[in-house]
Amino acid sequence: MNPRLRKFALTAHIAFSVGWIGAVAAFFALSIAGMTSHSAEVVHGAYLSMNLISIYIIVPLSLAALATGLIQSIGTPWGLFRHYWVVVKFFLTILSVAVLLMHQYSAVATAARVVSGSAGTLLRAQLGSVGFVLMRASGLGMLVLIVVMTLSVYKPWGLTVYGRCKQEARRYQLSAASMAGSTEAESASGAIDEPTRDAFRAGSKYSSQPVSCW
Secondary structure: OOHHHHHHHHHHHHHHHHHHHHHHHHHHHHHHHHHHOOOHHHHHHHHHHHHHHHHHHHHHHHHHHHHHHHHHHHOOOOOOOOEHHHHHHHHHHHHHHHHHHHHHHHHHHHHHHHHHOOOOOOOHHHHOOHHHHHHHHHHHHHHHHHHHHHHHHHOOOOEOHHHHHHHHHHHHHHHHHHHHHHHHHHHHHOOOOHHHHHHHHHHHHHHOOOOOOO
């Protein structure tokens, strides 16, 4: 990607990721209110709001953050499998999105359906452990997202085996190209003889081939 497009993709990724964290924080706060409140109105409003936040904010933002993260990885020198922090971040994001979708169409939908069918009564028995499950899941989800954000800032652990291989292959190609250019210049000036130049050309033809890292 060119620098302008790269900055745009990075800005979009940061915006979606920060929005995702904020929406999960709001969901977590509502889950606490739904678990601890003794007011039927508060409980009903909390679980209905959680369902709306999850469907229309958290799910779209999580998918957008995942998509822009993939674009950032594939379209920039960072790569998707060249650095350990990128691999771990990608795995945690995939896991978070999968768990989010699973809970949205199970626990969140169940809680919203239970409170929607009530008439202003407190439904502790009907909700059962759903409230605790949602509070625990959103709390852990927020923690995972903070870890992902921290990885993006500190970028620990260095290159993977594949990343080191790609780096060495790139250096080898650049070195071969540089030596080839130097040899041509020396040949033109008469600093080396023709047989030496031809032997180098024959060798550099193979050394410039890309190294396979898989």
